Amino acid sequence: MAQKPGIPxxxxxxxxxxxxxRQYIFxxxxxxxxxxxxxxxxxxxxxxxxxxxxxxxxxxxxxIFKILNSGDFLDKIPVETLSDKNSRQITPLISEKxxxxxxxxxxxxxxxxxxxxxxxxxxxxxxxxVWRADRPQKxxxxxxYQCDADVVGSKSLWQEVELVQLYDSVFSTLGLEGxxxxxxxxxxxxxxxxxxxxxxxxxxxxxxxxxxxxxxxEGVKKEMTEKGISAEAIEKLQPLFGFSGTIEEKLDQLxxxxxGSAEGLKGVDELRFICEKIAALGxxxxxxxxxxxxxxxxxxxxxxxxxxxxxxGVSMGSIGGGGRYDDLTGIFGLKDMSGVGISFGLDRIxxxxxxxxxxxxxxxxxxxxxxxxxxxxxxLYAMKAIMNLRKSGVRTELYPDNVKVGKQFQHADKRQxxxxxxxxxxxxxxxxxxxxxxxxxxxDSVDFSQLEMMLTDEQ
Amino acid sequence: MAQKPGIPxxxxxxxxxxxxxRQYIFxxxxxxxxxxxxxxxxxxxxxxxxxxxxxxxxxxxxxIFKILNSGDFLDKIPVETLSDKNSRQITPLISEKxxxxxxxxxxxxxxxxxxxxxxxxxxxxxxxxVWRADRPQKxxxxxxYQCDADVVGSKSLWQEVELVQLYDSVFSTLGLEGxxxxxxxxxxxxxxxxxxxxxxxxxxxxxxxxxxxxxxxEGVKKEMTEKGISAEAIEKLQPLFGFSGTIEEKLDQLxxxxxGSAEGLKGVDELRFICEKIAALGxxxxxxxxxxxxxxxxxxxxxxxxxxxxxxGVSMGSIGGGGRYDDLTGIFGLKDMSGVGISFGLDRIxxxxxxxxxxxxxxxxxxxxxxxxxxxxxxLYAMKAIMNLRKSGVRTELYPDNVKVGKQFQHADKRQxxxxxxxxxxxxxxxxxxxxxxxxxxxDSVDFSQLEMMLTDEQ
Numbered sequence: 001m002a003q004k005p006g007i008p009x010x011x012x013x014x015x016x017x018x019x020x021x022r023q024y025i026f027x028x029x030x031x032x033x034x035x036x037x038x039x040x041x042x043x044x045x046x047x048x049x050x051x052x053x054x055x056x057x058x059x060x061x062x063x064i065f066k067i068l069n070s071g072d073f074l075d076k077i078p079v080e081t082l083s084d085k086n087s088r089q090i091t092p093l094i095s096e097k098x099x100x101x102x103x104x105x106x107x108x109x110x111x112x113x114x115x116x117x118x119x120x121x122x123x124x125x126x127x128x129x130v131w132r133a134d135r136p137q138k139x140x141x142x143x144x145y146q147c148d149a150d151v152v153g154s155k156s157l158w159q160e161v162e163l164v165q166l167y168d169s170v171f172s173t174l175g176l177e178g179x180x181x182x183x184x185x186x187x188x189x190x191x192x193x194x195x196x197x198x199x200x201x202x203x204x205x206x207x208x209x210x211x212x213x214x215x216x217x218e219g220v221k222k223e224m225t226e227k228g229i230s231a232e233a234i235e236k237l238q239p240l241f242g243f244s245g246t247i248e249e250k251l252d253q254l255x256x257x258x259x260g261s262a263e264g265l266k267g268v269d270e271l272r273f274i275c276e277k278i279a280a281l282g283x284x285x286x287x288x289x290x291x292x293x294x295x296x297x298x299x300x301x302x303x304x305x306x307x308x309x310x311x312x313g314v315s316m317g318s319i320g321g322g323g324r325y326d327d328l329t330g331i332f333g334l335k336d337m338s339g340v341g342i343s344f345g346l347d348r349i350x351x352x353x354x355x356x357x358x359x360x361x362x363x364x365x366x367x368x369x370x371x372x373x374x375x376x377x378x379x380l381y382a383m384k385a386i387m388n389l390r391k392s393g394v395r396t397e398l399y400p401d402n403v404k405v406g407k408q409f410q411h412a413d414k415r416q417x418x419x420x421x422x423x424x425x426x427x428x429x430x431x432x433x434x435x436x437x438x439x440x441x442x443x444d445s446v447d448f449s450q451l452e453m454m455l456t457d458e459q
Numbered sequence: 460m461a462q463k464p465g466i467p468x469x470x471x472x473x474x475x476x477x478x479x480x481r482q483y484i485f486x487x488x489x490x491x492x493x494x495x496x497x498x499x500x501x502x503x504x505x506x507x508x509x510x511x512x513x514x515x516x517x518x519x520x521x522x523i524f525k526i527l528n529s530g531d532f533l534d535k536i537p538v539e540t541l542s543d544k545n546s547r548q549i550t551p552l553i554s555e556k557x558x559x560x561x562x563x564x565x566x567x568x569x570x571x572x573x574x575x576x577x578x579x580x581x582x583x584x585x586x587x588x589v590w591r592a593d594r595p596q597k598x599x600x601x602x603x604y605q606c607d608a609d610v611v612g613s614k615s616l617w618q619e620v621e622l623v624q625l626y627d628s629v630f631s632t633l634g635l636e637g638x639x640x641x642x643x644x645x646x647x648x649x650x651x652x653x654x655x656x657x658x659x660x661x662x663x664x665x666x667x668x669x670x671x672x673x674x675x676x677e678g679v680k681k682e683m684t685e686k687g688i689s690a691e692a693i694e695k696l697q698p699l700f701g702f703s704g705t706i707e708e709k710l711d712q713l714x715x716x717x718x719g720s721a722e723g724l725k726g727v728d729e730l731r732f733i734c735e736k737i738a739a740l741g742x743x744x745x746x747x748x749x750x751x752x753x754x755x756x757x758x759x760x761x762x763x764x765x766x767x768x769x770x771x772g773v774s775m776g777s778i779g780g781g782g783r784y785d786d787l788t789g790i791f792g793l794k795d796m797s798g799v800g801i802s803f804g805l806d807r808i809x810x811x812x813x814x815x816x817x818x819x820x821x822x823x824x825x826x827x828x829x830x831x832x833x834x835x836x837x838x839l840y841a842m843k844a845i846m847n848l849r850k851s852g853v854r855t856e857l858y859p860d861n862v863k864v865g866k867q868f869q870h871a872d873k874r875q876x877x878x879x880x881x882x883x884x885x886x887x888x889x890x891x892x893x894x895x896x897x898x899x900x901x902x903d904s905v906d907f908s909q910l911e912m913m914l915t916d917e918q
Contacts, residue, residue, distance in 0.1 A: 004791075020498075066526070082544070129504065143504055277842070397582070400613040
């Protein structure tokens, strides 16, 4: 019996139009990555399970897709172990490989494994899918692309400057006006926690602070209280909620608040360096903003933290994020290798570009002309022209079957092919082609070189 | 303790140079697909297991990578079932999803699922990785890309003609001279089996014949004998081994041999149509050849069969293959949907292009110029120029740290960056840049517009 076709939840088929639009975004990201000196690498879709497990916290471990061993995978497992039915315990016994969960851990693994072949500082980009066994919901998928640019092997803050420019360059090329690139620094967060006397609760503190957008000032204070941060400490936070003014003014206020924390002041200095340079160099269509509540979940950030908000008026979460991590490759045995990087969220960027109507029409253009098929002789004559047009870069095709002309025109119309070329007895006798513009209905009798020119001009 | 990093056997990391070369081949394939009117689709990396299982034979089922269900996957399985330790029986109970094994079955599933949104005939291409739990060996991987172009919804032989042209166009663009596009027809094979009286042993017959290249005439005859094909039948095959001459001559000989088989003669007619049209239209750098021993393993071919051999002198298996299958979507409930398609074998094509030294140097070019970093003021001056160069499309970068100049030059050298731009006090004072060509040692003092021109010209 025939199966009713479907795909696993959280995954997607992409139609020609969707692929073309996605490719358009990928192309702009890639071109910018390369102009900024980043080089591409690719890593396998699945890694040894031990490479990934334990790198993303307990929640992450659960969300990693594991691949079942091949062959008789139960053979060597004692019956007693199986009888326990402890899935978590049995997983590593029957699954040695797991699907990539992000691009950062595989990148760290790559750097350590190939360290002798890499010239540092190493600027790499990577555009590949990742998989997460998350509960699917609107805008959250089990297979999605990440587009990452990272540099390892230098602590220079010029790299943070450049990453802000890179965000600006990509989003400006896409035509987005008023994207906000938010920046913060982990050292500032640590400093604040220290000066308010909550240094031992840094994680709880940052997790709560990170929710300011969602739950508001009172919500943040409530959560901090629940996590055991004292009322006195929370009181000292008050200036944070009232931060306003230019980036420079905010940095001055931060400097005062953090006067007692060497680490916090170092964070302020780093932020000042980056923001000053961006002010001097200017951005195209984006805006840089200092957001001292920005924490992002990831514990491995040690310096700059980035997050990108779409233009005002588009209701959507962040479309990019990143930061500096001072010791990512340490987990694989290579110490003191500082890295900094950013990621572009393809799916959300797609939705933003779509919502703002910014996909150029040419992106989804298909064939320029369909040659009508009137039979074997006519089709052969057409194919000679088609062959030469393709050599000149024109996308074109022959309707494969000699069916009613109306049906062939309808095909061109449904496919949004703008021109139809008619080749019958008369055209062959005269060595001509009848070119019909489907939008205007206008038609011309032309020779090959005119045909080529008209179809190329319009591209 | 730090883990020693590695990747699963049969998988690969790709370095920047390798990614660039692979992208070059992908780009040429994609551009040609689009000129020929094919449109891209993408399908999920994993499908529901039932979509894939049973579609590739027993061997195929074994080689499909299965994904372990998430959560407490053993929960609902009776202890008795587990105690049997029958891996094959338990697999479907703990694994609902499986990694894509090829692009053809997912394409068939896509066509059936989206049939109401598709305008037929549908010309689609798909360039995505597939996974097979095959024993890894030289040139055979567990993760590799397939690049497929197929048309569904028409039986027109013009499509076969066009697919031959498509092969020629891609390989000619890559610079390959003398690629052989071999063609045969399943109906001819059936006809031969019928006229020699081995019609009931068609599979054994074609499997043996397919090995002619590897085991020679005697080997083929021996295998056929072992499979129970009579000596008399094998005797009648003799003309096949002596086929020679032009395609036209071969077709005439085939016509005589198959005079008693209507199906066989239909196959000859189809081949004649395709070969005549290609003769009339001409190929660029490839050669079309009729190979009546070409069978390819796949049972679903019903008409044309294609296989592509690399140029003489390159020792390598086929670099492409394909054919017509009259009822692929039937397995998913959509009948009478004829399809024909070809596939490009990226990994082997890569090795051929590499062996023949045909990758253009520009493919692996990275940044055009590295700006030396002499400190904060100089770096800011440099970054202004870098920003504007990038806007003009020049790939360029700043060395991130103010370290010894020798080390910075060495970095440019190791990265094969051809130019270094020096910016010191003097240059800033004069509003100039010192551009040094690392290959010649020549250096110039230039203003920004000259710098831009020189770095753009050379691209």
